[in-house]
Amino acid sequence: MRIYTRNGTLYVDLRAEGLGRTSTGLKDTPYNRRIVESEYADYRPAKDFGYFARMYLRNKEIEVKPSSFQKYARIVSSVCAKFGDMPIGDIKVSNLSKWLDSLDVSPKTERDYHTVLRGIFQEAVYDDEITDNPAKKLRKPKLKKPEIEPFTPSEMERIIATADGWFKNLVMLGFYTGMRTGEIAGLKWDDIDFNAKTIHVRRTRRKGMNGDTKTDGSRRIIPILPSLEPALRNQYGLTGLRNGYVFMKDGKPLPDTLRLNESEWKSTLRRAGVPYRRMYNMRHTFIVTMLNSGHYPVMTIAKWVGHTSPQMIFNCYAKHVKSELINADFDPFGDDFGTLLAQSG
Structure with missing residues (x-):
């Protein structure tokens, strides 16, 4: 973080934290500088869903065989298209549930989405970004047991x-x-x-x-x-x-x-x-x-x-x-x- 002056007004530069520059609206005085420094002293920008999705995918690439990794990568891409830019702490169970209900996929595939979502949010839990994994509260779709049909x-x-x-x-x-x-x-x-x-x-x-x-x-x-x-x-x-x-x-x-x-x-x-x-x-x-x-x-x-x-x-x-x-x-x-x-x- 960097505090600087433009036309007598205090600005905060947060580009190093992955954000932009913003005006405080305060005049550049010693008192106002102390206020801004105090407010931003413990500032830590919220990490978005995409950050933890990438972390999850990197771990999966090591853990699973290539064919399985391709499946995980496809699902992560789909999920990130919806939630990627959102701060992960802002995503609620209702957001996930509503989106999953909109998918035209089989119960088995939806369960695969549940698995990936749980894994991504768990990475955020491990990183102390969130304290609770909302994906664990999702209701899993019921699977119809496939009928075994051997040849006579x-x-x-x-x-x-x-x-x-x-x-x-x-x-x-x-x-x-x-x-x-x-x-x-x-x-x-x-x-x-x-x-x-x-x-x-x-x-x-x-x-x-x-x-x-x-x-x-x-x-x-x-x-x-x-x-x-x-x-x-x-x-x-x-x-x-x-x-x-x-x-x-x-x-x-x-x-x-x-x-x-x-x-x-x-x-x-x-x-x-x-x-x-x-x-x-x-x-x-x-x-x-x-x-x-x-x-x-x-x-x-x-x-x-x-x-x-x-x-x-x-x-x-x-x-x-x-x-x-x-x-x-x-x-x-x-x-x-x-x-x-x-x-x-």
Whole structure:
């Protein structure tokens, strides 16, 4: 802060604090100078919402993988367009609630906004700019639990029989391992051990970038079932000598599987006469098939698909489960699927 005179009037220069210059309206006298100095002695300009939003985003860039950071950055940009220039202490719960109600987004996306808002205001709490986090008082929208729709054994067989070439091999991998679609896109030949008959899941791939798996438990080892091995060996003949990614298109690694959903997956389902469901539903199908085989403990299945506990399995798939027995050396897809795979190469 700097006090100066212009035409006999006292001015205060606050540009160093991020503000401008302002007239006090007082004549330049020793007494008035003492008044101005006293009033501004403890002056600390209020920091705006955007200041803490940038702080929040810098921390997130360190904490999360690039694909997640992009989501946070989009939300922060949207929130700052509304509140960025406002002093953060002036923003009330009612301001946030009214704005969130105006958004045309799904309940899940709105919850993401809640998470970001809570994080930004918490940065201001840590910095002693505010004492209370208004975003914590927002009412969260209720989420409708998504319906799990696995493919039936007949539908799975028709999809595999209809798919062509390398995409057939990818589909088999999805149905017979329960790998997430991003994990499939990020799979490399170094991750596959034909001698030990295992697949190491080490990364995920989205929008052309590799990232860490969803959770620490997602880094895992999956057995190569007998029904799957012919497909992997077939794929090795297509891309194995390049010693890179397992699945490639037009000579390049798959950026992710989102484009395949349009270019390959939907077409395959139409030709197979199977109602549309996402590629991700191959994962659901694997889990339900394993559970209904009655030969694998739930904890084993949970580890294979990257869950740290069986609770998620019970919560999501209970209504699809018919039985649960234990036998760790059983291929639930059976000889018919093995024959189908061998013929499909």
